[in-house]
Amino acid sequence: MSPKTETSAIAFRKHDHRRCQRQLLSEARQLCEARKLRLTSRRRQVLEILLASHQPLGAYDILAELNRVDSAERIAPAIVYRALEFLMAEGLIHRIESRNAFISCIHPGHHSAAQFLICRDCEQVAEFENIDPGLLSAADNLGFAVDHSVVEITGVCAECQKHGD
Amino acid sequence: MSPKTETSAIAFRKHDHRRCQRQLLSEARQLCEARKLRLTSRRRQVLEILLASHQPLGAYDILAELNRVDSAERIAPAIVYRALEFLMAEGLIHRIESRNAFISCIHPGHHSAAQFLICRDCEQVAEFENIDPGLLSAADNLGFAVDHSVVEITGVCAECQKHGD
DNA sequence: CGACATAGTGTTATATTATAACGTAACTTA
DNA sequence: TAAGTTACGTTATAATATAACACTATGTCG
Numbered sequence A, B: 001m002s003p004k005t006e007t008s009a010i011a012f013r014k015h016d017h018r019r020c021q022r023q024l025l026s027e028a029r030q031l032c033e034a035r036k037l038r039l040t041s042r043r044r045q046v047l048e049i050l051l052a053s054h055q056p057l058g059a060y061d062i063l064a065e066l067n068r069v070d071s072a073e074r075i076a077p078a079i080v081y082r083a084l085e086f087l088m089a090e091g092l093i094h095r096i097e098s099r100n101a102f103i104s105c106i107h108p109g110h111h112s113a114a115q116f117l118i119c120r121d122c123e124q125v126a127e128f129e130n131i132d133p134g135l136l137s138a139a140d141n142l143g144f145a146v147d148h149s150v151v152e153i154t155g156v157c158a159e160c161q162k163h164g165d
Numbered sequence C: 001c002g003a004c005a006t007a008g009t010g011t012t013a014t015a016t017t018a019t020a021a022c023g024t025a026a027c028t029t030a
Numbered sequence D: 001t002a003a004g005t006t007a008c009g010t011t012a013t014a015a016t017a018t019a020a021c022a023c024t025a026t027g028t029c030g
Helices: A003-008 A017-034 A041-051 A059-069 A077-089 A133-141 A158-162 B003-008 B017-034 B041-051 B059-069 B077-089 B133-141 B158-162
Strands: A093-096 A101-104 A114-119 A125-129 A145-156 B093-096 B101-104 B114-119 B125-129 B145-156
Touching (some): A041 A077, B003 B125, B041 B059, B041 B077, B059 B077
Parallel strands (some): A114 A145
16 A cells, blocks of 8 residues: 555544644645635534534534534524635535535645545545546547546445454 | 547547437347347336436436426426436446436446546536556555545646637 | 236425625724 | 615515326236
8 A cells, every 4th residue: 555545545544633633724724824814613613513524514514513513503504614615615524425515625825636435334534636638639639628537436435344344 | 648548538529429329229229138128118218318418416406407308297307217227237328426417328338447538517527447557556556456446536627728718 | 818016207395505795893004 | 874785574476396196108918
């Protein structure tokens, strides 16, 4: 396994997730500061909810979590979608199209193409950077100008295979 | 441009679409016959609507088209979704996750992984077969068992670049 | 043929995901 | 502090998808 794979597939490896979480939040703060953007408390709340795991959450799951934590409020969907829009625009989270869900990015702010391996059993998601050069060269041969890529591979991770489905 | 690319990127090339359409419908019929499956008239209608172009259509677009063509009926969403489910299971169409839409498959019945280049201007979609070997080998190194892949690259095709956006 | 089993369809209702529109609050900067 | 801008809150609704159940068509075996 290459060092690159080690970093990318952190979701599928035991790691100190508290530290992972703190690290990513701190990178997000720095990034917003550098870009003169406001990581408001709503945006931070939504990011923190996503940073809590390497699993994708639906917008309404995030909404439920916000409403659970601060049970005095009754937050509406638009609020969550707006925070998600901001976080995606800044490369702090990704949308998993095949699940209508969102996940924290492990390389915050890199706008490069991401690829995901999604375990359908434990729902952990590993993120990789950089898209298939073969496909890119096919696009290039066609004169196709690439903008955005969605690469989502679903399957069963090694751990879940061990435990049986 | 390789011969493979020529075939795959048919959507981005001038071609006799009538013939393309007839050919794919006939392949679908043969495939269902071979598999002892019923290509009922509903299923055929939905397939034909998708075969009419190399553009993805939403389930509700298909529904509207069914209701337009046979204005006596008032068809419900479930009917369309059921036909789509059958056609996907048999590899006659694909779902484009990044658009919540469906498109006819140009290699009917091959259950192999498909990859798409989607023009955000003309909405034509080119389909390629076989997934990035680099990503597959990363999956393999992790002991990740791949089931299903979603590879959707959005951009602007050569023709639309010429015409300016 | 006729009774049964199964697969497909039609219908109603509802769940899930996402956005539009508009007013208010908070921050920023002169 | 006033004006401009950005973000938030609220209400309503749009767009996408599925569940549940009754009815119909098709196949099949006695």
